[in-house]
Each structure stands twice: as C-alpha cells, then as structure tokens.
Amino acid sequence: MAPKVLISDKLSEAAVQIFRDRGIDVDFMPDLGKDKEALLAAIPKYDGLAIRSATKATEKIINAADNLKVIGRAGIGTDNIDKDAASKKGIIVMNTPFGNMTTTAEHAIAMMFAVARQIPEASASTHAGKWEKSKFMGVELTGKTLGVIGAGNIGGIVCDRAKGLKMKVLAFDPFLSEEKADKMGVTKIELDELFEKADFITLHVPKTEQTANMITAERLAQMKKGVRIINCARGGLVDEDALAAALKSGHVAGAAFDVFAVEPATESPLFNLPNVVVTPHLGAATTEAQENVALQVADQMANYLLTGAVENALNTPSITAEEAKVMGPWVELASHLGNFTGQMTDEPIKAINILYDGTVAQMNLEALNCAVVAGIMKKANPDVNVVSAPVIAKDKGIQISTTNQDKTGAFDGYIKVTVVTDKRERSVAGTVFSDGKPRFIQIKGINIDAEIGQNMLYTTNEDVPGIIGLLGNAMGKNGVNIANFTLGRSAVGGEAIALLYIDHPIPDDVIAALNTTGMFKQVRPLAFDVK
The missing domain is CATH 3.40.50.720 (NAD(P)-binding Rossmann-like Domain)
Incomplete structure (x- = not known):
C-alpha cells in the first residue's frame, strides 16, 4: 500500500507532482493547516505531513497522528513543530536548510x-x-x-x-x-x-x-x-x-x-x-527559494517513506540515500543485536556499550546506535523506533557508549552489543556476510555462526552428550521444523549454547517440557523482525 502524505500549507504544484511521480498518495489541502480542528480530525490516516509555517504541529496534533512517520518543513525554522512530542512518538522531523x-x-x-x-x-x-x-x-x-x-x-x-x-x-x-x-x-x-x-x-x-x-x-x-x-x-x-x-x-x-x-x-x-x-520576515521570500524548499522537502519525504533515507532530520541522525544502500544490512544487524539482548534481559538496564570493528566503524555510527537502542527497547515497547528509542533511553537514565576500532579479527567488520544491569553483563556480536545477510557470530563470548530467522530458540547448558538429540526430539514430536541448528561452547565440558532457527513460534508447552528435563540452564524463545 502506497504511503499517504498530507500537504496542509501552500506548496508549489511541482512539489505535489514529485510525490505523485514517486507513487505516493498525496492530498494537497493548502488551507487545512489554518483549521486546527480539521487538521486534528484528518491527521490519523497520513504517513507524512508536509508544511510551511501556517500549520502548527502541536503535541495534540502529533498525539492524534497514529500513522505519521515524518513531518517535513519547507524552510529552516521549525518553531511551529513540537519536536519533543514528535520524537517521543517516533516521528522524524526534517527541514530544508539549504533551499533558501x-x-x-x-x-x-x-x-x-x-x-x-x-x-x-x-x-x-x-x-x-x-x-x-x-x-x-x-x-x-x-x-x-x-x-x-x-x-x-x-x-x-x-x-x-x-x-x-x-x-x-x-x-x-x-x-x-x-x-x-x-x-x-x-x-x-x-x-x-x-x-x-x-x-x-x-x-x-x-x-x-x-x-x-x-x-x-x-x-x-x-x-x-x-x-x-x-x-x-x-x-x-x-x-x-x-x-x-x-x-x-x-x-x-x-x-x-x-x-x-x-x-x-x-x-x-x-x-x-x-x-x-x-521587513516582515522576507529572508526566504523569493520565487526561487520557495520553489527550491518545496521541491527539496518533497524529495526528502519521498526518499524516507520509500527507501528509509533520512536527510536534514532534526531529531534523528541523517542517512543519505547512498548511505542507506550500503548501511541497510548493517542497520538491520544492529537492530537484531539490540533485539537479542533486549529479549534476554529482564532486569532494568543501566548501560549499553556498542563496539564497531573494521569496515562498519567507518559508517554513520549515530544511525547504527539508534538502531541498536531501538532493538533493545522493543521488548518493553513494541512501537518504539529509531527516533523515539534514544529519547526513552535518556529518560530512563541509560548510559550509551560507543567504541570504534580498526579490523582486529577474522571478519572485515562486526558489531558487538553489551547490555549492563545491576546483576550481569550480556553481550552478542554479529556481522554481515557478502550475501548481505546479517549473522550472529558470538554470544556470551562463545563463537558461533548463526543465520537470523523470524522465530528462534536459545538454550544454555553444560557441554554434555545428548543435547542435540533432546532438542531435535522435542521439536520433532511437536511438529516444529528446524531450519538451522547452531551450537557453540566455551571449552570441552564447559558452558554450551544452542541457537535454533525454526519455521514457527514454539508452543509454551514445548518450552515447559524442555525446562523440566533439568538439562538446560536457560530456554528462551526469540522473535526477530526479519526482512
């Protein structure tokens, strides 16, 4: 279904046509922004809102915008947008600082x-x-x-x-x-x-x-x-x-x-x-400037809604269209790593430490950080995204630190995420292979090579015989098909882990049955948003 954009202020027809040419459903209602109640009633059905200065995107309007993903201001000043409310709602606010x-x-x-x-x-x-x-x-x-x-x-x-x-x-x-x-x-x-x-x-x-x-x-x-x-x-x-x-x-x-x-x-x-x-605030009041900022905001909003590229954003790191192409798999990996640690952590989080090694260390780390934090926060708040997650983390007093280093291991680049609580530290690392698919490569310091699936099962146990058979038998008896089975251990007879990629969510009674065997220290079903 095509994204839907509302233009509630006077923008040039050329800007309206940009949305249409990109396959975006656009409603051009240049006087709507002056009517607060009409805007409040209309806003819930739109993915994007393109404005100038007449529309006031207040907290009330933003809270009613159930589907809104981006507000684009044709111009520089954004005093007419409640950016704090937008950030908490996960809505990107962008302007056009270069058009005028x-x-x-x-x-x-x-x-x-x-x-x-x-x-x-x-x-x-x-x-x-x-x-x-x-x-x-x-x-x-x-x-x-x-x-x-x-x-x-x-x-x-x-x-x-x-x-x-x-x-x-x-x-x-x-x-x-x-x-x-x-x-x-x-x-x-x-x-x-x-x-x-x-x-x-x-x-x-x-x-x-x-x-x-x-x-x-x-x-x-x-x-x-x-x-x-x-x-x-x-x-x-x-x-x-x-x-x-x-x-x-x-x-x-x-x-x-x-x-x-x-x-x-x-x-x-x-x-x-x-x-x-x-003069009455005429700085940007030329025909050329008004056309430029209108065309620019239409392009920026269309790029974000269609490709995920974020340009001239005021409340989240910007990612150019070219960066989005290269970084896409790494952003996905960052989200999965955060999601893994978030699902594994039941206590309040004190700190999030993120390590970037090799090629990924040269990328837009602010954007990757936001993806990690959003992944971690999803367990507590499924509606969180890269815009709202850092705001939530800050409100909770969570300290976020980043380290980047030159290539130190077997991979050209990898990301390692460590979550710190009062009781423990939990870490997971991953990389992106040449096929563009993210992989988990280390959990709790134990090396693995695991494809990431929508539904997974994570277990920990002592390294003893029979675990593979036990897991396979439990899945088979309950009609759960295993797509991929990955094992790792710290040493012979030491701590061991298993990560199963399965076709469907595991029934609760299967988890309960595995726990009653006494063979596992931990049995945890996991879910990932795999593209």
Whole structure:
C-alpha cells in the first residue's frame, strides 16, 4: 500500500507532482493547516505531513497522528513543530536548510545597503514630494569592517559577498576552524573583539539557549559608536528594547531587522525610529527559494517513506540515500543485536556499550546506535523506533557508549552489543556476510555462526552428550521444523549454547517440557523482525 502524505500549507504544484511521480498518495489541502480542528480530525490516516509555517504541529496534533512517520518543513525554522512530542512518538522531523541559503544571505546584504544609505526613508521622503538630499547622508561599505556572527551556510555566503564589496570580514563562530577561515578569506575572532572592531554586525545563528538575547545593553555598549546592526536570522537574538535605547542615544547609527522576538510583529520598540529598516520576515521570500524548499522537502519525504533515507532530520541522525544502500544490512544487524539482548534481559538496564570493528566503524555510527537502542527497547515497547528509542533511553537514565576500532579479527567488520544491569553483563556480536545477510557470530563470548530467522530458540547448558538429540526430539514430536541448528561452547565440558532457527513460534508447552528435563540452564524463545 502506497504511503499517504498530507500537504496542509501552500506548496508549489511541482512539489505535489514529485510525490505523485514517486507513487505516493498525496492530498494537497493548502488551507487545512489554518483549521486546527480539521487538521486534528484528518491527521490519523497520513504517513507524512508536509508544511510551511501556517500549520502548527502541536503535541495534540502529533498525539492524534497514529500513522505519521515524518513531518517535513519547507524552510529552516521549525518553531511551529513540537519536536519533543514528535520524537517521543517516533516521528522524524526534517527541514530544508539549504533551499533558501542564497536568498536569505542576499536579503542580509540588501538590508546592509539599505541601512547604510537610508534608502527606505529617502524613498518615502521623495515619494512625499520632498527633496531632502542633505538629510540622507550615508556611508560606503567599501573598506568598512563587517562582523559576521555565525559563519555557517548562510553566514558563509554573506562573508563571500562582503569580500566582493571590498569589506574587511571578521567572523565569530565556535565551529569555524582557522583552516576554514583562511580558506574563506576571513579573520576568525572572539565575540568581544568583534563587537569592538566592527562597523556593521550581521547575525546568522539559530535561536538557542546560548544565543537567545545574545546582544544585550552591555554588549551594545561594547560596540564602537556608529555601528549598524543587521538581523535576518531569528527573532530574539537581540534585546529590542536595549537596541532602541542605543539607537535613540546615537551610539548605534542604524539597524535593519527582518525578524522579531514576537511574530507577526505588529508592534516593536524598533518601529518608527530613524534609520531603522524593518521587513516582515522576507529572508526566504523569493520565487526561487520557495520553489527550491518545496521541491527539496518533497524529495526528502519521498526518499524516507520509500527507501528509509533520512536527510536534514532534526531529531534523528541523517542517512543519505547512498548511505542507506550500503548501511541497510548493517542497520538491520544492529537492530537484531539490540533485539537479542533486549529479549534476554529482564532486569532494568543501566548501560549499553556498542563496539564497531573494521569496515562498519567507518559508517554513520549515530544511525547504527539508534538502531541498536531501538532493538533493545522493543521488548518493553513494541512501537518504539529509531527516533523515539534514544529519547526513552535518556529518560530512563541509560548510559550509551560507543567504541570504534580498526579490523582486529577474522571478519572485515562486526558489531558487538553489551547490555549492563545491576546483576550481569550480556553481550552478542554479529556481522554481515557478502550475501548481505546479517549473522550472529558470538554470544556470551562463545563463537558461533548463526543465520537470523523470524522465530528462534536459545538454550544454555553444560557441554554434555545428548543435547542435540533432546532438542531435535522435542521439536520433532511437536511438529516444529528446524531450519538451522547452531551450537557453540566455551571449552570441552564447559558452558554450551544452542541457537535454533525454526519455521514457527514454539508452543509454551514445548518450552515447559524442555525446562523440566533439568538439562538446560536457560530456554528462551526469540522473535526477530526479519526482512
């Protein structure tokens, strides 16, 4: 059955057609997102929800979305999506951070020109029939120092454009290396020094606990007199009351804001001040950008629903389409390893340790970790997935650690999962053979070679004669067909294990009969989601 997607905001017809061309059943209802009750009633039947900013994916909406797997935001900001609720429900939230980079960067440059030459006020004056040439004395950008706060995708484009304007560019970004700064042709600098030296300051950071209100009255006082400030990033990065006071005092010569602490902004301390340029969040508002983000979100959602590729996700590791092809069997193995240890563990789990060896150690380990944790959690919560599992583990206080190492054994690559409780540690390892099939290769430190089936039986016992016959006889007498039978032992006469791949679930009375023989330390039926 084809996945079903709801588009509840205005997206381009080309984006709608992408879903249809990929074989996805799509309902295009661009005004539905404005009606909360109608959206609440409609959402349960959809696998995907494509939105812009009008639709509010609240906790109530998300909790009603029984089949929803992905929410795609055509744009960068996801303030209209309750990401915590989505994560707990196992719903991927993705955005399109690259579709409007150029457009937003160009808007910041345009705003810088506008405030440098007082263009909006001069235009309004001239429209009014005045000719106030001497009133609107501006400044050149050439030779001025631009301070860029946040030199990522959009900030990097602003840096490039500013260099073309012959400006000296200073950049503050904790994630910007000296090598990258040299390559960009900018000077990496600390924030305090940037405030002291910049003639123009432009912000290009997300709003987080660290960046909220990052420009305060104290920060404004650090800046050189006559500075001009541009914010086309997110509202709430600048204390608007403090900036208004600095503008009125003349310490700040001008400001250009496209974003505000409260939007829609029908009032602000910055409104109606001299040499303050304001626009209604137009950073991404170009024909090209709107088309780009719509097409991008449609492609991303279709890729996830059809292939499992995760791109630009905000609440789970991303896996490109190419990675998905290579990693698919390893993700399946990671899930099986987690599932094995989860089914074998009855006590509360304190820690999960995951070892990656060889070729698999070079892959997307965050995604593999999520698959392991989801596998472990399935016993307690069958509806858990790679999105919700890490959230549940964190809530339970489970410590997750990862180790990766170069090839150390007979296999090109393998994964080993160890679960730690107050009473014991339990470990299992596996690999992917050249045929693409996952295999168990070690349990409790005992080497084996076991194909993974939907229904399996795991037993432990002392290494004594008769176990194979006992198991075979019990299965045969009860009509349980054995597809594969794997044995392993620690040493002659030591601890031994058996892992049977069987065609059907084992009846409870067979498990009980095996336990009454007194030959087994443990008899455990297992079930795996085998593709």
